[in-house]
Amino acid sequence: MQILVLGFLIPLIGTTIGSLFVFLIKKEIKPSLKNLLQGFAAGVMLAASIWSLIIPAIELSGDNPYTCYIPAAIGFILGMLLIMLFDIFMSRRKKANVNMLNLAVVIHNIPEGLSVGVAFAAAMQGDAFLATTALALSFGIGIQNIPEGSIISLNLVPEHSKLKAFWKGFLSGIVEPIASVIAYLLMIYITPTMPYLLSFAAGAMVFVVVDELIPSSHSNICNVGICIGFVIMMILDVMLG
Secondary structure: OHHHHHHHHHHHHHHHHHHHHHHHOOOOOOHHHHHHHHHHHHHHHHHHHHHHHHHHHHHOOOOOOOOOOHHHHHHHHHHHHHHHHHHHHHOOOOOHHHHHHHHHHHHHHHHHHHHHHHHHHHHOOOOHHHHHHHHHHHHHHHHHHHHHHHHHHHHOOOOOOHHHHHHHHHHHOOHHHHHHHHHHHOHHHHHHHHHHHHHHHHHHHHHHHHHHHHHHOOOHHHHHHHHHHHHHHHHHHHHHO
16 A cells, blocks of 8 residues: 555656756746746657657557557547637736646646556556556656656746745646546546547647747757757656656
């Protein structure tokens, strides 16, 4: 039971560590640093969408090359449409881009939490190897959540206090252990929907990247941030995914 609780909490711990980065910067963020951070966020989200969400969604959809992409395609389109509608609804509000970013990361966290819950549900049936795999999955997601937690908190500065920015970053990760518990209890029902949930999250994140993050900070320093964020997240996803 202790391993189960730890496995469910590790992703939230990663998000919390990332959110703490907000206390390491000054109140005002220089434009060049903001562009770098937004580029980094875009790179992280693009890499996570591919290696953490779309590829696993396709792999979970079977081996038939003519049909395995269908759930991923459907989920991806629905994810983009949801954030697009949210963007239209929020278009008259000043902080629409920040709210979209936060929503996209939260949506992305839900299927990650579900995958941890499903993995531990399978492991609790008595297979020691699966238990080790489930714990490794949880740890890998926790590592990946560090830059994601920092993305949310840092993007809330200077509009909010550092403490409020931290709490919002922390709260974005709360959905993961909740989703893990739900998936653990309802594994037989959650598992078939995972390809759609994973690709849905990918569509939401990609829309935010192409509609908000890159256009609002397009510059050479932003491009550098995209490259750094993409490569770091790609490495983490491949090594720990």
